[in-house]
Amino acid sequence: MDLTHFDEGCQRCGLCIDICPQYSDVEIIDDLINHIRDGVKSNCDITNCLTCSLCESVCPENLSLKTLIREARLKKVAVEGLTSINYLCDPDYNHNIFQSIASSDEPVLFKPRKASTVYFPGCYASYIHKIMALSMTRLMDRAGIDFAVLDGLEYCCGMNSAGTGNPNVMKKNGPKIIAKLKDIGAERIIASCPGCFIALSKMYPLMFKEMDIKVIHASQFLEELVEEGLLTPGDNAGGKVFYHDPCHLTRGVGIYQEPRKLLEKIPGTTLMNPNPEGSSCCGFGGGVRLNHPSDSIKISEQEHLRVSEEDGEYIITNCAGCRQNLIEGRPCDGAEIIDLAEYLLLSMGERVLKDDDTMIKLVNEAYARGMKAYRKPEHEC
Structure with missing residues (x-):
């Protein structure tokens, strides 16, 4: 990473901090630069970053606080070695x-x-x-x-x-x-x-x-398959739908129109958010779900609150991490969480069996086996 380019290009205007859901002090930028470049001890908790790229989306210089966090995490691993959280998704780890x-x-x-x-x-x-x-x-x-x-x-x-x-x-x-x-x-x-x-x-x-x-x-x-006539959405689904934009998909690679176009072609579907303006992270990303389980789920609860205030019936997404956090943060009478492909298939009259309660139970048990310090998030239905 070219720290000189970042250091000289960053105006310290604070726009990234204003939009960031996790950090609140613009001084974090110099803190991280000095830590990465000179080894000065950092006061920043780098485990809090959701890697959601909201910072980059507002930066006039197209810089990203996330890149500093990433470099700091790599430096931490280089100095201290890998820990259980780094291994949790590693196929060679006994408790992956x-x-x-x-x-x-x-x-x-x-x-x-x-x-x-x-x-x-x-x-x-x-x-x-x-x-x-x-x-x-x-x-x-x-x-x-x-x-x-x-x-x-x-x-x-x-x-x-x-x-x-x-x-x-x-x-x-x-x-x-x-x-x-x-x-x-x-x-x-x-x-x-x-x-x-x-x-x-x-x-x-x-x-x-x-x-x-x-x-x-x-x-x-x-x-594309629907546009070409190879799939025809049916009228077996429908309702008031909120599309949750996965951070890596929307801000990461700019894919946000296609899922919405697909949803709009499914009969009976009313899309609550026809554009990604105001979209936010579900709370899962950047390791926050593992390092700060309860805080992570509280973030997803905010989206449920937003959807319920507008009488939404379904939250549809196409990311496993988003799906998981939104399920765990769902209130008893909250909107149902459905995968995008699942929703299209439902519209065509075909339902694939699922057991999300068991899935969440198994996930939390697996996290606990892989990380001794892990604690199941606090959430009341």
Whole structure:
């Protein structure tokens, strides 16, 4: 990272702090720069950053406080070594959450085959939020798409671990994933997870030059299938819908129109927020869900409050982390949380069984096994 460019370019205007949901003092910028560059002890709790990119969205110089946090996290790991939170999504860690949950609840995994279209569900959709992978593959089947699925911990993209300061999974698995995709015959990849999408479309081409396969997010792909007439939304869903913009998808890569276009094509659907203006983080990101569980869920409760004040019936998103936090922060009479692909499939008269209560229970148990200091968040229905 070019700290000189950041230091000289930043005006210390405080716009980033004004919009930041976690930090309140512009002095954090010099604090972090001095810490990263000169080793001065920092007074900033770098575990509070949601990596939501709200700071970058308002910066007149296109700088991001998140990049300073990332560098500080990498420095912390370099000095102190990796801890359980850095390993929690690492496939080689004995208590990684995905393998831990798989011991109690069978994951959704597909047999390998060759195809030019490859669906990449990501670990969260394969092992925890299985409704996402099941709904997406059913829709692809109904659209007549010939596709393969690349899944399993062996092909974890490493994005979740990298976000905590552990880049090792990405470095190790990246070349293996690219080689497997080429062996399958992939010409395009459909990714459900926003993190996987960023890893495959943005980070891998920079890190591994041989990554030259087109990557499409699932929401873009579904909107395209409907537009082409390969899928026809039905009238079995509908209601007053709030679309929750995942941070990595909206501010991270600028995908916010396609999910809304898709929702607007589903009969009976009234979209409460036709643009991403005012969208905020669910509270899951940046490791905040693990480091500060109760604070993380309180953030998601704020979105439920906003939706309930406008009599919303459903919150629809297309990110496993967002889905999880919004489920955990849901009041007893709150809006139902539905995945985007699930909602489209519901409109067509097909329902995939899910048990979100059991899923949340298993997730919290897996977190506790992987992190001794973890405490289940406080939330009353």
